[in-house]
Amino acid sequence: MRNRSEQKHVTFEPLTMEFEERSNEEYKGNIPSSSIHSISPLFVVFFVILLLGLFGLSLLLDSILPVPLKSADKEKYSEKFIAEEARNYLKGLTDFGPRVVGSYENELLAVQYLKKQINDIVINAHSNKKIKVDLQTVSGSYYLDYAPYGIVNAYGNVQNLIVKLSSINNNKNKSILINAHFDSVPTSPGGSDDGINCATMLEVLRVLSRSADDFEHDIIFLFNGAEESFLQASHGFITQHNWAGNCKVVINLEAAGAGGKIILFQTGPGQPWLVHKFSKVPHPAGQVTGEEIFQNNLIPSDTDFRVFRDFGGVVGYDMAFVRSGYRYHTKYDGFDNIPLGSFQHVGDNVLSLIKNLVNTTEIDNLESQDQTKVVYYDFFGLFMIVYTINVATLLNYSTALLCVIVAFRCFFTLGLRLNKEDLLYILITKMGIIVGWLLAIGFTVILGILLDYLGYTMSWYRNPWIILGLYVVPIWGLCCGVIIIANKYSFKENNSIAAHTQVQLSCVRLIWCVPLVIGTFFNIRASHIIQIPLVFNSLVFAVIHFSKLQYSVRTWQFLHLISTLIPVCYLMYTSVILMTFVIPITGRFGSNKNPELFVGFATLILSVLISSLFVPLITLVRSPLKVFYGFLITFLAFFGLVFTPLGFPYSGDFSSPAPQRFWIQHTGRAFYNINGTVYKQDAGYFIVNLDRNSPRSVENFVEDVKKAQSVNTLSDSELFYGMPILHPRAIEK
Template identity: 45%
Template sequence: RYLDNITAIGPRTVGSPENEVLAVNYLLQQIRAIERESTDVHKISVDIQRPTGSFSIDFLGGFTSYYANITNIVVKLEPRNGAEHAVLCNCHFDSVPNTPGASDDAVSCAVMLEILNTLSKSSEPLQHAVIFLFNGAEENILQASHGFITQHEWAKSIRAFINLEAAGVGGKELVFQTGPENPWLVQAYVAAAKHPFASVVAQEIFQSGIIPADTDFRIYRDFGNVPGIDLAFIENGYIYHTKYDTSDRILTDSIQRAGDNILAVLKYLATSDKLAKSFEYRHGKVVFFDVLGLFVLAYPARVGTIMNYITAAIAFLYLSKKVLQPKTRVVHNLKKLFTAFSLTLINWVCTLVTVLIVAVFVSIIGRSLSWYTHFYVSVFLYGTAAAAKLILMHTLTKKLFYE
């Protein structure tokens, strides 16, 4: 219901009546209704912030973003006697032009409203406050989050955050950024999330700059010096930022899944002793990945480094043993090593060329990105070509060199 009503407003570009009046009024109406039904265990405070400011973004070549009187709706849920520290949950209700922005980011606003509703009715007291930020200017290059974290008085109490985003429509929400450092945050997600889905590979790719996009995660990290978790819906990317990003395309299963995960992680953080002293746990990076969506493996990056060194040492000792032999055997072993390395390299180059030929052919016949709507088509189209080439090269290698 929340999602349908927000998207029914239509495109919500920053500065438009739809964004600054209709969306704001609707969100405030729902928040006030939740506040009236909350238990006496909690206290809810609501603030409308309209900050003005500017900042520079290095990844855009030193681009300076200036904003004036943008809108933030800030809700603080805390114990009746107050709380010194807080965890932030962030989404944005604005959208790019010409799209109702169901996934980006109305569904996150809907999930946050329901989480606020659930927590406010709970009889279990929280140890720390939970701040819900419905920010109204993310698509204008992350302006509202900057206005909040640098100017709002509640921002000083925030020790960690969860940012809800989208790079697709529906499906599983992926943890694709964490930290910086603060491995305890990853451990919190591992311990609390009911349906974990995370990948450190996604973090490495996103933070490398290959993907020309960014989220409010950067603002909280760089300007607020606050560690956090960045989640995003990633399926059906061909609908993202288009007029087809409508609420009917987001399955209720996806909304339920996201709600289960985020509610559990927020409750975990809001009752964690580590939140109050988060800066004391700021050390090292974490390698993390889920196993078939069943559970998440997470370990310090230094452990991965040690494993890499051990593997390299074993390989070095094995090769040294092969070299430290009579001269005739050494020459034979080195020849085998060079041949194996060369053939492996040729295999990968040929496979890459084959995939590129398929891609060029698909483009020439006017079907570029035709596979984007169905992921498994891309697997069969490119994966089959790659596998066939590897099998062919393996067969030729066996016949020419080893028979």
């Protein structure tokens, strides 16, 4: 063994000294079975427990809500949002039950209730404030370019209750608009959609109206009475009300779930200063990934924000509750299931955001403001990171360049050169990783199609934890299995397992550089999800290789694991938010799509991204096949669960509902010819299948469903087959 200082160039000897007395046969085509660099399979068990702990931490961080203030705190915290006061407002509103547009409950009771609460607030307002209240009754029509066919919507006599809060000395004609709707869908009391946000607006109005501070801009509170009928009331306000022309920034409050945190999922267009203002709120929560998903029409919903933006030219924020999306638009969206902390979360953020905006100078000259898009994401709800897409481009390309430099440094220090043998070694190593990913894709497709064919799709709908064993575990197992096999052919003679593992990790980073560069080139702002783990791991490996720590036994392994903790926690946190939103949506995005593929591919992308910097460590494990068999047994156990009651997708439990949705209309049809004469009449039930299991899941319980006739079998001589299509998206379902 030579002293390192005497070496003229870097070789493998420092990494392979433990093998020097072994026969050459041990190196040819095989990884040494024992090494001071190797680790016990028990370490894998410990590591899996660690990952589960990090996942639990991510769930915990996502569920933490601020401590709510009670009504008894009003005098002590006169400038603060009081959660209990807001909850009392919501109780009064939801007591009326469902508030469908045109109903007595919506058009009279709800309006009277809101007017009374507003009048009480006006009476107690500070002397330096003036408050105007207007009840708008409006009619109109408009076209929305929905996929796939668009929609023309005409409305008559819908109502808006509008409050304008101003400082007496304010002479500017610029306003901040805050919007929520008090109507609900049939059968739903609308506790979260959108009652909690109406209650929040009332409490924010109460606090601001009593403030002694002067406001440079007016604040308009729009309680709109017709959102569920395709955004009608917001259109009536922004196109016809006298105050609409002064509205420059909108804060739209919505819900696609119940409870939890309110999340910013759309902002702009342009105006990066808006996100910077939002980043200063007490509990920032928002992901640009959600914005890109929403704006690419991957979510079957829309909000009033679109109307304000498209018909009023207004910029601003679109925020929504997304936790427990199973309750959305159902009887389960009530008052009792919303924790008091959710009121405090939305109230603190909205109140703070308005205070950040009400005296800002950017509103005075929006046209001259920067129109660049921004990348934004909250870091475990503690703070928000914001930077423009130009900065993102620089960061992403710099990260890719860093990955390449560190990888070549790694290859060089481990003795690899630009010769045919070494290039082939690197190529086979990369292919082993890529083939594992390709097999994971193939597995996801096959499993999704198989479960759909067997009639056991959506087994994870009620119990999302099933996804871990059904998709995550086999995806990781396949990636590990391919590396185990590839090691038989790509392991370099006289190479240590530590050196080989470091080469594999460098190859992983180089592979991820490709989608990072492509995403950056096409201005995909969600590319930061790839950039974060790459930059952390590349920086640590730069330290490892420039400090020659790659020759250590455990130090480089420890540093590598440490470098992945923060990125993995962040990716898990993002995964929790994304899957919490995505899984309930599969219950309402139609029967023509396979939800297994939708959820499977979302899981695949996140699982591969999280695991790719760990999977090569399988090379260090003694008896790696034991790990693979552990993954296989776990998958088979979860696959078996699919066929048990635990795999039944739905639940009617009020405390934790996961209902199957049915859109059923009792329909009477009359067909007229060109002369206005009725030539055919009939009646029946029109059922729109909202998920993959509809109507098969109820055929054995509702005999008439078996007699149902598919719309596709009807004559296409009538528009939409003569069916009462209320929304163009129903055509696809």
